[in-house]
Amino acid sequence: KQEVTQIPAALSVPEGENLVLNCSFTDSAIYNLQWFRQDPGKGLTSLLLIQSSQREQTSGRLNASLDKSSGRSTLYIAASQPGDSATYLCAVETSGSRLTFGEGTQLTVNP
Amino acid sequence: DTGVSQDPRHKITKRGQNVTFRCDPISEHNRLYWYRQTLGQGPEFLTYFQNEAQLEKSRLLSDRFSAERPKGSFSTLEIQRTEQGDSAMYLCASGLAGVETQYFGPGTRLLVL
Secondary structure (H helix, E strand, C coil): CCCEEEECCEEEEECCCCEEEEEEECCCCCCEEEEEEECCCCCEEEEEEEECCCCEEEECCEEEEEECCCCEEEEEECCCCHHHCEEEEEEEECHHHCEEECCCEEEEEEC | CCCCEEECCEEEECCCCCEEEEEECCCCCCEEEEEEECCCCCCEEEEEEECCEEEEECCCCCCCEEEECCCCCCEEEEECCCCHHHCEEEEEEEECCCCCCCEECCCEEEEEC
């Protein structure tokens, strides 16, 4: 059974810091890995999708890497802003198109 | 707005009552997914449809839960004889077969008293 773990569970940083969120998964037989953002009480917004054959994806200040063999991914956020405050969720797609999510990292960026 | 919509956004019910939620996917999307998210946890997969066919169901989907997508467009999720443990956010997502990205709706938050 695929299990996804995210570390840390919560993170508080001052504005302008660069930060790294970590995700690990137990079964390397994945189709892709995705990072989502969730604001309080809201749905999920897709940030980055990395195919299983890829090593990284970049979008603006966000960079996600994937090491499938070791079952790890990182999300790097450069020059953090208060508007980045949200919960960040990592999810892997396995058979049947189902996504298996981690519990999330709650990020607070202080002005 | 052409995103995924869900109705209602909030539902409070008493234990033992039946509730039904609706999801309207992005119009050209042939796949529709239901997830459940409890407080402080990530979403958990419940079921998904390709067109009107229900292709996979999680073991989380007990006999009290039923989902339909009769015409391959909108979907409904019904919970019968609700229990307090059913209190959660129910999320719907849609996508295209062969394209991995799933687009999520705002969710329906259910509170069972």
